[in-house]
Amino acid sequence: MMNFSTNAHCGSHTSKENIPHSSKVDASQVQRAKQRTVLGVLSENEQRGRSLSQGSHFSKHSSVSDNSQLTFLGCPSSSSYDVYVEEACEVVLAASGQEVVSNSYYLDNEAAALQNEDFRLLLELSSSSCQDASMRSEPDESLMSEDVLCVSEYAEDIYRHLRESEMKFKPRPDYLEKHPEITDGMRVILVDWLVEVVQEYKLRSETLHLAVNYLDRFLSCTVFVKRGKLQLVGTTALLIAAKYEEIFPPELNEFVYITDSTYTNKQLVRMEHVFLKVLAFKMAAPTTNQFLRLFMSIHSVCANTENLALYVAELSLLEIDPFLQYTPSIVAAGAYCLANYSINKSLWPEVLHNFTGYAMAEIAPCLTDLHKLYVSAESRPQQAIREKYKSSKYCRVSWITPPAALPVL
Numbered sequence: 001m002m003n004f005s006t007n008a009h010c011g012s013h014t015s016k017e018n019i020p021h022s023s024k025v026d027a028s029q030v031q032r033a034k035q036r037t038v039l040g041v042l043s044e045n046e047q048r049g050r051s052l053s054q055g056s057h058f059s060k061h062s063s064v065s066d067n068s069q070l071t072f073l074g075c076p077s078s079s080s081y082d083v084y085v086e087e088a089c090e091v092v093l094a095a096s097g098q099e100v101v102s103n104s105y106y107l108d109n110e111a112a113a114l115q116n117e118d119f120r121l122l123l124e125l126s127s128s129s130c131q132d133a134s135m136r137s138e139p140d141e142s143l144m145s146e147d148v149l150c151v152s153e154y155a156e157d158i159y160r161h162l163r164e165s166e167m168k169f170k171p172r173p174d175y176l177e178k179h180p181e182i183t184d185g186m187r188v189i190l191v192d193w194l195v196e197v198v199q200e201y202k203l204r205s206e207t208l209h210l211a212v213n214y215l216d217r218f219l220s221c222t223v224f225v226k227r228g229k230l231q232l233v234g235t236t237a238l239l240i241a242a243k244y245e246e247i248f249p250p251e252l253n254e255f256v257y258i259t260d261s262t263y264t265n266k267q268l269v270r271m272e273h274v275f276l277k278v279l280a281f282k283m284a285a286p287t288t289n290q291f292l293r294l295f296m297s298i299h300s301v302c303a304n305t306e307n308l309a310l311y312v313a314e315l316s317l318l319e320i321d322p323f324l325q326y327t328p329s330i331v332a333a334g335a336y337c338l339a340n341y342s343i344n345k346s347l348w349p350e351v352l353h354n355f356t357g358y359a360m361a362e363i364a365p366c367l368t369d370l371h372k373l374y375v376s377a378e379s380r381p382q383q384a385i386r387e388k389y390k391s392s393k394y395c396r397v398s399w400i401t402p403p404a405a406l407p408v409l
Contacts, residue, residue: 155294155297155298155355156355158294159294159355159356162286162290162291162294162329163286163329165284165285165286166285166286166327166328166329167327168282169213169217169282169284169285169286170324170327170328171213171216171217171219171220171324172220172324173320173321173324173325175216175219175220175320176219176320178219178222178223178224179219179223179224179225180224181224181225181226181227182219182225182227182230184319184320184321186227186230187215187230187320188318188319188382189382190215190230190231190234191212191215191234191317191318192318192382192383192384192385193231193234193384194208194211194212194234194237194238195208195314195384195385195388196384197238197258198211198238199384199388200258201250201254203242203245203246203250204245204246205289205310205314206245206287206289206290207238207241207242207244207245207246208238208241208314208317209287209288209289209290209313209314209317210241210244210245210283210285210287211234211237211238211240211241211242212237212317213285213287214237214240214241214275214279214283214285215233215234215237216320216324217279217285218233218237218275218278218279219233221278221279222278231259231262231263232263232267232268232271233271233275235255235258235259235263235268236268236271236272236275237275238255239252239255239268239272240272240275240276240283244283244284252265252268252269253265255268256268286328286329287328288313288316288328288329288331288332288335289310289313289332290328290332291328291329291331291332291333292309292310292313292332292335292336294332295332295333295336295352295355295356296309296336298351298352298355299349299351299352301336301339301340301343301344302343302344303395304343304395304397304400305339305340305342305343305344306339307389307394307395307397308338308339308342308343308397308400309335309336309338309339309340310335310389310394311339311385311389311394311397311398312334312335312338312339312370312373312374313331313332313335314385314388314389315370315373315374315377315385316331316335316370316373318373318380318382318385319373322366322369323366323369326365326366329356329358330358330362330363330366331366331370333348333352333356333358333363333366333367334363334366334367334369334370335370336348336352337360337363337367338367338370338371338374338406341403341406341407342400342402342403343400347360347407348360348363367406368406371402371403371406374402375402377398385398386398
């Protein structure tokens with residue numbers, strides 16, 4: 001894996017911009033000794049046997065956490081399904097490629113041709129064929145910076161808007177039921193891999209949170225996406241999130257490179273087009289990261305508590321169940337309480353109770369689930385997030401021993 005220098009100052013959030021283009025190292029100018037990760041070469045049981053120390057590095061294979069015997073990505077499938085887009089355009093694709101468009105949604109000939117190209121890609125995502133086997137920023141910091149959030153005149157309006165928006169951008173917790181070839185363990189692997197990519201290219205935490213939101217919403221709006229296309233969907237989600245959040249997002253070629261050229265530029269561009277249409281170009285999704293930074297601007301905490309809260313919030317991205325059942329604001333409140341209790345033996349300050357309207361009784365179920373996740377993090381096969389937060393940049397908070405138990409709530 002390529003080595004990148006990091007900021008050793010804990011909890012530093014002073015820089016507001018990504019590294020300018022002039023300071024980037026062009027991919028073609030760097031000798032890359034190791035090939036990129038390609039998900040889907042080993043079965044999940046085979047990969048489970050790998051040591052945790054190998055799971056945190058880019059290698060030709062990626063670690064896996066599900067028990068089912070299957071090849072994650074880039075493998076043939078025995079079944080073939082139609083693709084039904086339940087939201088966005090509300091289009092039903094038959095196996096013949098003929099489309100049925102609901103809600104009197106008509107296109108002129110030129111637009112229809114482009115639409116058909118997109119729908120063919122959606123059909124390809126769910127087809128049995130897998131012939132195609134198929135970045136850089138300053139310290140990870142959301143563009144919704146604390147300097148903006150802590151402006152007292154607007155904090156309540158910002159929070160009210162985020163709360164109103166979060167339900168509109170919430171994925172369906174049961175969406176995997178519509179994708180028989182994709183398991184929860186495969187999604188864990190993909191998110192773990194995205195964490196490594198975000199780390200290597202020094203992208204912002206908000207970019208990661210957005211990418212996972214886009215991934216989950218896309219899969220909530222489609223059905224029968226094949227396992228051989230899941231990495232393409234995840235890579236495209238990160239590409240779009242980087243364009244939305246980063247000042248200087250990685251070039252398209254970099255996204256091809258991170259998959260070891262498993263996908264082509266054309267495939268990524270086509271997938272991006274479909275992705276945006278399925279999500280109806282609604283990209284401004286409130287995330288746990290945004291709520292958490294807002295809470296910490298209202299009631300500031302020490303660097304250890306701040307980074308531990310960010311670490312716990314990032315761990316929650318790994319699991320659909322139970323964390324997609326909660327809103328991002330509740331997950332953020334739970335992460336704040338867990339970090340605050342771990343460091344300061346305190347939970348939810350009165351000022352945040354008054355600001356958010358959340359009482360501890362509302363936060364407690366999510367807090368309990370986050371505590372279980374925090375305790376089990378060390379023993380999980382996927383270690384990218386723990387490795388990330390072992391660095392001095394994040395005050396090495398993933399080394400902090402979790403509290404054995406939470407106070408009776």
